Amino acid sequence: GAGVSQSPSNKVTEKGKDVELRCDPISGHTALYWYRQSLGQGLEFLIYFQGNSAPDKSGLPSDRFSAERTGGSVSTLTIQRTQQEDSAVYLCASSLAGGQIGELFFGEGSRLTVL
Amino acid sequence: GENVEQHPSTLSVQEGDSAVIKCTYSDSASNYFPWYKQELGKRPQLIIDIRSNVGEKKDQRIAVTLNKTAKHFSLHITETQPEDSAVYFCAARAAGNKLTFGGGTRVLVKP
Secondary structure, three states: OOOOEEEOOEEEEOOOOOEEEEEEOOOOOOEEEEEEEOOOOOOEEEEEEEOOOOOEOOOOOOOOEEEEEHHHOOEEEEEOOOOHHHOEEEEEEEEOOOOOOOOOEEOOOEEEEEO | OOOEEEEOOEEEEEOOOOEEEEEEEOOOOOOEEEEEEEOOOOOOEEEEEEEOOOOEEEEOOEEEEEEOOOOEEEEEEOOOOHHHOEEEEEEEEOHHHOEEEOOOEEEEEEO
């Protein structure tokens, strides 16, 4: 019955290291989104998963970013060789339907700081 | 792809006054336009949405209008209260269900 769960809530890493961010969507939600929110900025689309369809990766800023969704549920966003400009809050959201998508339910986000 | 512009970026209003936030979108195929509110340090939450077959929708002190011809939509908050202070995001959904957000409007309601 819980909402969207993200971990870790905070991550501090050194430049050049890889990081993994995890998202557990609401059970039964077939659509899953990743967004990035830099300090005081808007919500930047990264990637969208819908059921078994090929994901929409059009928002990934570089090939250092990748994401997967296993079994249509949990998703992991991986950032390789992190850079300081990757510092942001990474928000995951899930939604019940794909064809007539409605409300997105956001997680609390994972705050990434790259030193 | 879809591009959503949102204005103003900041808005300061006196308690009890109205607040209006405007958004424009680029993809004429977009058919769903939600608004999200993000309070400080919290996650964005849906406050109201409108679909392309409707021109206006109201929910208590909040209303949204949509002009498909001009490709713009607006959020209206009447009788603003301190708890309305937050960042508001508009969004548009085009083909493929990708939801594109505007840059956000920081609203400050002064008591």
